[in-house]
Amino acid sequence: MATDLIGAYIACDAPGQAISMLERLAPSHSTVFWWNALIRRAVRLGFLEDVLGLYRKMQRHGWRPDHFTFPFVLKACGELPSFLRGASVHAVVCAKGFESNVFVCNAVVTMYGRCGALDEARQVFDDLCERGIGDVVSWNSIVAAHVQGGDPRNALKLFDRMTDDRRICPDAVSVVNILPACASVGAWSQGKEVHGFAVRSGLVEDVFVGNAVVDMYAKCGMMDEASKVFKSMMVKDVVSWNAMVTGYSQIGRFEDVLALFKKMRENNIELNVVTWSAVIAGHAQRGHGYEALDVFRHMQVCGSEPNVVTLVSLLSGCAAVGALLHGKETHCYAVKCILNLEGSDPGDDLMVINSLIDMYAKCQSSKVARMMFDLISPKCRNVVTWTVMIGGYAQHGEANDALELFFEMLGQENLMKPNAFTISCVLVACSRLAALRLGKQIHAYVLRNQLESVMVFVANCLIDMYSKSGDIDAARLVFDNMKQRNAVSWTSLMTGYGMHGRGEEALLVFDEMRRAGWVPDGVTLVVVLYACSHAGMVEQGIKYFDSMSKEFGIVPGVEHYACLVDLLGRAGRLDEALKLIEDMPMEPTPIVWVALLSACRTHPNVQLGEYAASRLSELESENDGSYTLLSNIYASARRWKDVARVRSMMKHTGVKKRPGCSWVQGKKGTATFFVGDWSHPLSRQMHVILEDLIQRIKAMGYVPETSFALHDVDDEEKGDLLFEHSEKLALAYGILTTPAGAPIHITKNLRVCGDCHAAMTYISKIIDHEIILRDSSRFHHFRKGSCSCGGYW
DNA sequence: GTAGGGTTAG
Structure with missing residues (x-):
């Protein structure tokens, strides 16, 4: 009688009444059933804490949980x-x-799998197998644990073992479990086998199984196969359609997506938030932010409610195109409608916040990004939160801030383990700063954590870091040791050789790349031309440029023209460079005119320089570099009035010359110097050293090239100004702090000054160090009185 | 037991 009442209470969701009745009953076998019923109800309703409370309470009252109780509690x-x-x-x-x-x-x-405790799950599973009592559910559980735990490769191995075991017959759950794992590692041939099994066993008629097969092919980019299966499905639901929509969106076939939309309407399938989000994500991932925004608008017109996923995809689209305003609108929308909703997953909120931080950082608003970052309490941040902020800094010239934040991340109380993404961002920052010492430490971390073996990406960043930090041979070593490479690996190495003026080697790598079966793309050709330009290989470069379309099927873009202008200009062939610009099939962009303007500085030509500068200012008035170049051109012609005019123009238009800045990576960190910056504690000694060196090289024939000083003052004073250039200060500091015989690494944010270049060439003859200087475009290795750039500074 | 999402390189 009492138990009937308990059942009734449970059925009408009055658990309090049921519990108090149960507590009054004496433990007996029949009433465990009612505890289980209560617990099952709580699981169904998602009152998970209550499940555990009931579990404890029943034990306190003397009942023993049975084989029905445990699975619910474990769930x-x-x-x-x-x-x-x-x-x-x-x-x-x-x-x-x-x-x-x-x-x-x-x-x-299953419980251990959900908790991410794969080892524990595996142990229980192995135990079951050893005792010969494992069934298909055991296998499904352990496979699912590995899929959910982010270990799809072992999931696939386990699935293989399962199909080898004759006592076990995989069911629909097995198939639905394993196919996403195939897709996530691109194991389409194994996926095909699973598909075959599903067909032979008849499981494929199950709409869940069919959907999983379509989804697997679609995620592997095999839309013909996906489409075939999709068409053969007797029963389709919106998930089936969405699998197709996702597949086409991912490979950018949006006209096929539209065709699907039409058919969905014909079949009375309503587009849902998943459909729209998938298309938005497809555009965003291809960098088509404005298309993503269009789809979003369309979605709203159609009355579909965006959710967290929609917003995250949309924000990544805004970030891709730097659409700050749209990003802000999305931010407002998120605050109003999505964030902190009752019952929403806190992980989802964090994902939106991470996307917002990333969006602000990529839209040049790193201050706003940092504000959001700081607003999140450290214990709520995850590794992505840290990574987007570090990456945001690294990419926008705030590399020091990036590294500072990275160290802060490492010092967190709740241990934050950097992942491959974080490491890539940190390596980008190291590259910018030429922070070789830290870069090497990161490399060691990569090796210890075996990040490079799975991540081509990380190794590519290492190549870039080593070559931009002055150690191109280490870059080569990383490259040679890679088990897998992609086109970026090859071009990174070529870029490195190019920057170091080792053009022949860059071209050898290019040949190797092609022999290895890689098809060069537009970026590769830019690097090839760049290498030719910086090694003075003019004819070679022209040959590559001319054969681009024929041999590689690449139509020269404006960036290739800019390279060729640079190439001709460096060689002093200014007329040809101008002719090339005039004959370009497209409108020249600023980089093209900057290339010509630089050439007019290297091979002084006032008239052409003025022309290039005027064309440049039509396109962008805020380029401080172009003013500096023009002023240098006038100065070298000793046209001081024009120099003054340019300076007043800069003042008038509010363009500020970026201050030159050089730094040296020492054992105790980085020492940074600005022009005329004598604030360093070692300044006195630096001054003494410079004075002595300049005296000595003057005796060797060095004449200060005062035209670089940008001032109309008498020569003696200009000599002093040259004396104070940041790269000379950095050199003096390097000499003071670098052990004899070791190379001095200097990095400069702008292009090296011509006088400093000349001075360093002389100085390298009399000091016991090689000087390795990286400026904004390339490396200069000064050794024994000559420079690797061969005068093409 | 099925679908969509955030962080990385030339």
């Missing part, structure tokens, strides 16, 4: 997820002798 632990509580339930399972109950043990495996 609650897995969904919370709470490893500690799950493990203690597992301990009780063992203590009460339930380890031979496969039903209970399968639930333990």
Whole structure:
């Protein structure tokens, strides 16, 4: 009688009444059923903490959980997820002798899987197998644990073992579990086998299975296969259609997406938020932010409610095109409609916040990004939060801030483990700063954590870091040791050789690349031309440029023309460079005119320089570099009035010359110097050294090239100004702090000054160091009185 | 037991 009442209470969701009645009953076998019923109800309703409360309460009142109780309780632990509580339930399972109950043990495996405890899950599973009581559910559980735990490769291995085991017959769940794993590692041939199995066993008629097959092919980019399966499906639902939409969106076939939309309407399938989000994401991932925004608008017109996923995709689109205003609108929308909604997953909120930080950083608003970052309490941040902020800094010339934040991340109380993304961002920052010492430490970290073996990306960043930090041979070593390479690996190495003026080697790599079967793209050709230009290989460069379309099927873009202008200009062939610009099939962009203007500085030509500068200012008036170049051109012609005019023009238009800045990586960190910056504690000694060196090289024939000083003052004073250039200060500091015989590495934010270049060439003859100077475009190795650039500074 | 999402390189 009492138990009937309890059942009724449970059925009408009055658990309090049911519990108080149960507590008044004496423990007997029949009433465990009602505790289980209560617990099951709580699991269904998602009251996970209540499940555990009931579990404790029933034990306090003397009832023993049975083989029905444990799976529910374990499910609650897995969904919370709470490893500690799950493990203690597992301990009780063992203590009460339930380890031979496969039903209970399968639930333990699933629970551990949900908690990310793959080793524990595996141990329970292996135990089941050893005792020969594992069933298909056990196998499905352990495979699912590996798929969800981010270990798809082992999931695939386990699935293979499962199909080899004759006692086990995979079911629909097995197939639906394993196909996403195939897709995530691009194992389409294994996916094809699973598909074959599904067909032979008839499972493919299950709409879940069919969807999983379509999804697998679509994610592998095999839309013909996906389409074939899709068409053959007797029963389709919106998930089937969305799998196709996603597939086409990912490979950018949006006209096929539109065709699907039409058919969906014909079949009365309503587009849902997943459909729209997938298309938005497809555009965003291809860098088509404005198309993503269009789809978003369309979605709203159609009355579909965006959700977290929609916003995250949309923000990545805004970030890709630097659409700050749209990003801000999306931010407002998120605050109004999405963030902090009752019952929303806090992980989802963090994802939106991470996307917002990334969007602001990529839209040049790193201050706003940092404000958002600081607003999140450190214990709520995850590794992506840190990475987007570090990456934002690294990419926008705030490399020091990037590194500072990275160290802050490492010092967090709740241990934050950098992942491959974080490491890539940090390496970008190292590259910018030429921070070789830190870069090497990061490399060691990469090796210890085996990040490079799975991540071509990280190794590519290492190549870039080493070559931009002055150690191109180390870059080569990283390259040679890569098990897998992609086109970026090759071009990174070529860029390195190009920057170091080792054009022949860059071209050898280019040949190697082609022999290895890689098809060069537009970027590769830019690098090839750049290498030719910086090594003075004019004829070679022209040949490559002329054969681009024929040999590689690449139509020269404006960036290739700019390279060729640079190439001709460096060689002093200014008329040809101008003719090339005039004959260009497209409108020249600023980089083209800057290339010509630089050439007019290297090979003084006032008239052409003026022309280039005027064309440049039509396109962008705020380029401080172009004013400096023009002023240098006038100065070298000793046209001081024009120099003054340019300076007043700069003042008038509010263009500020970026201050020259050089730095040296020493054992105790970085020492940074600005022009005329004598604030360093070693300044006195630096001054003495410079004075002495300049005296000595003057005796060797060095004549200060005062035209670089940008001032109309008498020569003696200009000599002083040259004396104070940041790269000379950095050199003096390097000499003071670098052990004899070791190279001095200097990095400068702008192009090296011609006088400094000349002075360093002389100085390298009399000091016991090689000087390796990286400026904004390339490396200069000064050794024994000559420079690797061969005068093409 | 099925679908969509945030961070990385030339």
